[in-house]
Amino acid sequence: MTNFPFSAPRTTWIEVSAGALVNNLRAVQTIAGPERPVMAVIKANAYGHGAAAVARILAQAGAARFAVATLGEAIELRAAALTQPILVLGYTPPQQAALALAHDVTLTVIDGETATALHAVASSQGRRLPVHVKVNTGMNRLGQRPEAIPGLLAHLRTLDGLEVEGIFTHFATSDELDKRHAAAQFAAFSALLADLTEAGLRPAIAHAANSAALLTMPQTHLDMVRSGIALYGLDPDMDECRLPAGFAPALSWKAIVTQVTDLAPGDAVSYGREFVAPRPLRTAVIPVGYADGFPRRPYTWGSVLVRGQAAPILGRVCMDQTVIDVSAVEQATGPVRQGEEVVLIGRQGDAQLSAEEVSRRVGTNNYDVVSRILGRVPRVYVA
Ligand SMILES: Cc1ncc(COP(=O)(O)O)c(C=O)c1O
Numbered sequence: 001m002t003n004f005p006f007s008a009p010r011t012t013w014i015e016v017s018a019g020a021l022v023n024n025l026r027a028v029q030t031i032a033g034p035e036r037p038v039m040a041v042i043k044a045n046a047y048g049h050g051a052a053a054v055a056r057i058l059a060q061a062g063a064a065r066f067a068v069a070t071l072g073e074a075i076e077l078r079a080a081a082l083t084q085p086i087l088v089l090g091y092t093p094p095q096q097a098a099l100a101l102a103h104d105v106t107l108t109v110i111d112g113e114t115a116t117a118l119h120a121v122a123s124s125q126g127r128r129l130p131v132h133v134k135v136n137t138g139m140n141r142l143g144q145r146p147e148a149i150p151g152l153l154a155h156l157r158t159l160d161g162l163e164v165e166g167i168f169t170h171f172a173t174s175d176e177l178d179k180r181h182a183a184a185q186f187a188a189f190s191a192l193l194a195d196l197t198e199a200g201l202r203p204a205i206a207h208a209a210n211s212a213a214l215l216t217m218p219q220t221h222l223d224m225v226r227s228g229i230a231l232y233g234l235d236p237d238m239d240e241c242r243l244p245a246g247f248a249p250a251l252s253w254k255a256i257v258t259q260v261t262d263l264a265p266g267d268a269v270s271y272g273r274e275f276v277a278p279r280p281l282r283t284a285v286i287p288v289g290y291a292d293g294f295p296r297r298p299y300t301w302g303s304v305l306v307r308g309q310a311a312p313i314l315g316r317v318c319m320d321q322t323v324i325d326v327s328a329v330e331q332a333t334g335p336v337r338q339g340e341e342v343v344l345i346g347r348q349g350d351a352q353l354s355a356e357e358v359s360r361r362v363g364t365n366n367y368d369v370v371s372r373i374l375g376r377v378p379r380v381y382v383a
Contacts, residue, residue, distance in 0.1 A: 003341070004254075004256050004339070004341065005378075005380050008378040008380055009378055010287065010376070010377065010378055011255060011256045011258060011287045012253070012254065012255035012256075012286070012287050012288045012292065012344075012377055013253075013254055013255075013377060013378045013379070013380050014048070014049070014050070014251060014252070014253050014254075014373060014377050014378070014379045014380065015251070015252040015253075015254060015346070015380050015381075015382055016049050016050060016053070016054070016250050016251055016252075016379055016380070016381050016382070017248070017250045017251075017252075017382055017383070018057045018381055018382065018383060019383050020233050020248040020249065020250035021049075021054060021057050021058060021061070021231060021232070021250045022057065022058075022061040023246075023247070023248055024230060024231045024232065024233050024247050024248065024250065025038065025040070025058055025061050025062070025063060025231055026061070027230070027246045027247050028211075028214065028225070028227045028230055028231060029062070031214055031215065032214060032221055032225045033221070036221060036223070036224060036225060037064035037065055037223075037224045037225075038063055038064060038065075038224070038225055038227060039063075039064070039065040039066065039067050039087065039207065039224055039225065039226045039227070040054075040055075040058045040063040040065070040066050040067070040227065040228075040231055041066075041067045041068075041089075041210075041226055041227060041228030041231075042054055042055055042058075042066055042067070042068060042073075042077075042228075043067065043068045043069035043070075043073060043089065043228070044069060044073075044371040045073075045371070045375065046232075047228060047229065047232050047234075047367060047370050047371045048251065048293075048370040048371045048372070048373045049232060049250060049251055049370070049379070050379035050381075051068070051073065051076060051077060051080075052076065052077065052079075052080035052082075053379065053381050055077050055080060055082045056080065056081075056082070057381070058231070059082060059083075059084055063084065064084065064085075064224075065084055065085045065086070065087065065224070066082065066084055066085070066086045066087070067086070067087045067088075067089050067226055068086060068087075068088055068089065069088070069089055069090045070088060070090055070092075071088050071092050071096050071099060071100055071103075071105060071107075073088075074086045074088055074100075074103060074105040075099065075103050075105070078103045078104070078105070085106055085130070086105050086106060087105075087106045087107075087108065087132055087166070088100070088105060088106065088107050088108055089108055090108065090142070091108070091110055091114075091142065092107045092108070093114075094114055094117030094118050094120075094121060097117070097118045097121035097122060097129060098121055098125070100129060101121070101122060101125060101127050101129055106129075106130040106131065106132060106165065106166075107129060107130075107131050107132075108131065108132055108133075108134050108142070109131045109132070109133050109134065109152075109156070109162070109164075110134050110142050110143050110144070111144060111152075112151075112152050112155050112156075115131070115152075115155070115156055115159060115162060116155075116159065118131070118161065118162060119159035119160070119161035119162050120161065121161070122161030122162065123159075123160055123161030124161075127161065128160070128161060128162065128163040129161060129162055129163065130162075130163045130165045131156075131162050131163065131164055131165065131166075132164075132165060132166030132167060132168055132203070132205070132207075133149065133152065133153065133156070133164060133166070133167045133168075133203065134168060134169070134170075135149055135167060135168065135169040135189060135192065136169070137169045137184075137185040137186075137188040137189050137192075138172060138181060138184065138185040138188070139169070139170045139171065139172045139185070140172075141170070143169070146188050146189070146191070146192040149167075149192055149196070150192075150195060150196065150199060150201060153167075153196065153201040153203070154201065157201070164203045165203060165204060165205055166203050166204070166205035166206070166207060166224075167193075167196075167202070167203045167205070167206050167207075168206065168207045168208060168226070169185065169189045169208050170208070170210065171185055171186075171208065171209075171210060171212070171213055171220075172185070174209075174210060174212040174213040174216065174217060174220075174236075174241075175212035175236040175237035175240060175241040176237065176240050176241070177240045177241075179216070179217065182213065182217060182220075183217075185208075186208060186217065186219065186220050189206075189208055193206055193222075204223070205223045205224055206222045206223050206224075207222055207223060207224040207225065207226055208220045208222055209221050209222070209225040209226065209227075210225075210226055210227065210228065210229075210236070211227045211228060211229045211230035211231075211236045212236035212237065212241045213225075214227055214230065215230065215236065215241065215243070215244070216241060228367075229366070229367060230243060230247060231250075232249065232250050232251065232370065233247045233248045233249040233250050233251075234249060234355055234356070234366045234367070234370070235356055235366065237365075238356040238359065238360070238365070238366060249346070249354065249355065251345060251346070251355070251370055252343065252345055252346025252347070253343070253344040253345040253346065253373065253377070254341055254342065254343055254344065254346065255286045255287055255288050255341075255342045255344065256286075256287070256338075256339050256340060256341060256342065257284040257285065257286065257306075257326075257336060257337065257338055257339065257340045257342060258284075258285045258286065258287050258321075258338060259284070259285045259338060260282060260283070260284050260285075260326070260335075260336050260337065260338060261282070261283050261284075261285075262280065262281075262282060262283075263277040263280065263281040263282075263283055264277065264280060265277055265278060265279050265280060268315070269283065269314045269315035269323050270314070270315030270316045270317075270318060270323055271315070271316045271318065272315075272316055273315075274315050274316055275314045275315035281314075281325055281327045282325070282326050282327045282330050282336065283314060283323050283324065283325055283326065283327075284306070284311070284323070284324050284326045284336055284340075284342075285321055285322070285323055285324075286304065286321070286322050286323075286324060286342050286344075287320060287321055288320070288321070288322055288344065288377075289317055289318045289319045289320040289321050289322055290317050290318070290319055291319045291320055291374065291376070292320065292373065292374050292376065292377050293372040293373040293374045293377070294317060294322065294344070295317070295362055296316060296317040296318075298363070299361060299362045299363050300313050300317055300361075300362070301313060301344065301358055301361060301362065302361045303324070304324060304342050304343060304344050304353065305342065305343040305344075305348040305351050305353050306324070306326055306329045306336060306340065306341075306342055306343075306348075307329050307332075307333050307336075307340075307348070307349065308348045308349035308350055308351035309328060309329045309332060309333075309351070310328075311324040311325055311326050311328075311329055311342070312324065312325045313325075324342070344358075345358060345369075345370075354366075355369045355370050
């Protein structure tokens, strides 16, 4: 029947395999080489997998460092007793420098002015705030262009409230088959690092590789790799950058059937009565809706798995409930019952509904599918 965890406060839940996470970390570490630290990227609630628990599992398995998007995410990890270094990849306003110091968090420096303000707070406390400098080599998001970096680092040298531990850049297209732009970004970063070394300004830890670059551009591994999606066992790009054998998806999304109903021809389902039964049908309700990250429009999941068979969604997805068609499942295998397991992402018997397949249906990528599953869906950790 189902392995529904009755201790979970809802009848839908995310199951995260600790074994898969540890396995994927080992696979990443093998590719990076035993001596090269892996920075586990666990922003956005660890891509929906649950940041505190994922951090605990990966730290225990040997992840050396962690990265998040915001100071708030870093503080949550400190509250969960994570002791490893945590880098905030995004912008942190200098007004929050005291908080960063209090929680022993490493910040990203994106410009000299912010750096000076961060230094002022840290030095007024007699402290040194660890920072990594962000270089914009062609993502054109955060950071300064390579030509501005020697000047910025020389300026940072004069600020004793900052400890410049690292320098990094981020690729825009390392997950594409065409590596020309990523290679140009890396060439710019490498040339900068050479200049900095010569000038005695190179920070100790230079890093660039995300999961896609880890897999496909070994020359970019440098002093550390920053891996997110591969740790979760998901493809950096489902067409152009698939994970090799040896990785396994860590996340499954499950629910139980809450009610089974007969529809007569002409009966309509859900808000707006958009779906009208053309013939007698058997439907089941699942306790999952758009307020869980199960999209309503413009594209839905299309179908979910019941007994390893596709059960199509009927009518509009509601805020916390959705109706599915189990007629074909019943014809093949007999009555569907309240309490039966439904799989929204993951395996059921021999069938699999992957985050990649869902992302194709919904018109996005697998990062988006898993990270938008909201916090109100309980996360359950299994071996
Ligand atoms: C700056 C930075 N580094 C590393 C990563 C990890 O990327 P991936 O999940 O593709 O490994 C991200 C995530 O988007 C990022 O923003």
